[in-house]
Amino acid sequence: SAVISQKPSRDICQRGTSLTIQCQVDSQVTMMFWYRQQPGQSLTLIATANQGSEATYESGFVIDKFPISRPNLTFSTLTVSNMSPEDSSIYLCSAVRSSYNEQFFGPGTRLTVL
């Protein structure tokens, strides 16, 4: 299995600011994803982080609000821009190796926007 770390683990931010979340995987993976999980809810896919190219966003999520980078095979960032209290959630990254479809999740970043 892959070991995935995220930074920060939690943050409290002011409305209108931005936060960048980092995701690091311990070995090369094919796919990396970013999810949002509201308290007591399921996981909602934000986007697929593509290495060296623009991320692929799901319906309801746009690049201006959630810019994503993936400069190499083991690292990705998600920025939550111009935050509002509605952005308060847990943000998780995940990774997949091409040899198997199994997704491993990072520990999550708990974001609170005041």
Place this chain on the structure above:
Amino acid sequence: GENVEQHPSTLSVQEGDSAVIKCTYSDSASNYFPWYKQELGKRPQLIIDIRSNVGEKKDQRIAVTLNKTAKHFSLHITETQPEDSAVYFCAASKGTSGTYKYIFGTGTRLKVLA
């Protein structure tokens, strides 16, 4: 669009009894079906998975069954223990025949009563 329905949303069982959680998927091209366990404040952890060329898979007290014709798959936990209490998510994916994107069910909160 692609959809995964999961039932029940909550399930309470007595310790030692069995628990069954059911999911139905909409995309007939789905070929990989993982189950995740998420304890409070923790990341989702893969507990078992099944591919579309297999009808059943078992790992100790946990088993998963798949009915491709009906597009149903189920998680079975036998001899439940208090530490099985958590939220369980099913997911469906097209794996190597498409993206590795997962569509998650809405989750089942399992409580095992001692």
